[in-house]
Amino acid sequence: MTDIRPRRSALYMPGSNARALEKARTLPADVLILDLEDAVAPDAKAEARAQVCAALGQGGFGPREVAVRVNALDTPWGEDDLAAVAAAAPDAILVPKVSSPEALAAIGLRLRRLRAPERVRVWAMIETAQAILRADAIAGTAHDVDARLACFVLGLNDLARETRARQVPGRAPMLPWMMTALAAARANGIDILDGVCNDLSDTAALRAECLQARDGGFDGKTLIHPNQIATANEVFSPSAEEVSEARLIAEAFDKPENAKKGAIALGGRMVERLHAEMARRVLGLAEAIEARQAGPSS
Incomplete structure (x- = not known):
């Protein structure tokens, strides 16, 4: 990413x-x-x-x-x-x-x-x-x-x-x-x-x-x-719920059995690979914000 x-x-x-x-x-x-x-x-x-x-x-x-x-x-x-x-x-x-x-x-x-x-x-x-x-x-x-x-x-x-x-x-x-x-x-x-x-x-x-x-x-x-x-x-920060959902979606598409699938069923709904891309961006933003807050303040 x-x-x-x-x-x-x-x-x-x-x-x-x-x-x-x-x-x-x-x-x-x-x-x-x-x-x-x-x-x-x-x-x-x-x-x-x-x-x-x-x-x-x-x-x-x-x-x-x-x-x-x-x-x-x-x-x-x-x-x-x-x-x-x-x-x-x-x-x-x-x-x-x-x-x-x-x-x-x-x-x-x-x-x-x-x-x-x-x-x-x-x-x-x-x-x-x-x-x-x-x-x-x-x-x-x-x-x-x-x-x-x-x-x-x-x-x-x-x-x-x-x-x-x-x-x-x-x-x-x-x-x-x-x-x-x-x-x-x-x-x-x-x-x-x-x-x-x-x-x-x-x-x-x-x-x-x-x-x-x-x-x-x-x-x-x-x-x-x-x-x-x-x-x-x-x-403008992802909420804890958004991060949790994004992690579930990303992890689901990372599983070997889903590697070639364009869409999967997850939690009772259909999730497409584009949702995985969106989820990874949410996770990336959350990680960047966490890293910034953990770093030096000045």
Whole structure:
């Protein structure tokens, strides 16, 4: 099975806040997104860039995956962001407002010229109407090694602004766009993270959005406050019952007598080999989460 990296919780941290960057090393988020874009005022962009790169150089993030959201290349800060962050070599560079495969090709070309380490991946913000309409073509750049694309990150606030869709409980106006982006990601073998929940005080709303995204097939959720981490980690983790059932299915298909069978009877129901593949992914995710929790916290 392909190595699974949990991305249940992805917390945005303002790059201009030195105390937040220090606190990030102790938080139980799977992913930290050190932000140079929306969370940073124009007059603080250069300082934030320097602080984020210094934090990456210092390290100490433990098992947490670290991404940096740069400013778009057509802004006054984008090129300098990309050059500095490429040298600092986070796990991923999150590119905002990606609306075409050509945009990712250009990023990949720049990273190659900047000699960014091969392990540095590119994540794409899907937050424009054009991105939804071209989601499959954008996700298809994952097949180009130079593009480095590994993950979609939804930006539903920007989509709402651009489309004039209302952000209502249940997110009905957003669901077609969410599932279009998800289908494109899955068709091209990349992960996808849900957008943020804007209400910091409504834990029920956060849980509802996490459950909706999990049931829809998302890998995790982007967050804007550390208090949201526990809910996302819980919801996007396989439950004990799911792990137990997955183990039964996987073990049943591992038996020699079932090696060539496409379907078997198990517990009074018919189970197909595709269910075994799904079960092994559940087990792999559960094992990866357990390993992360057992490892060093910082």
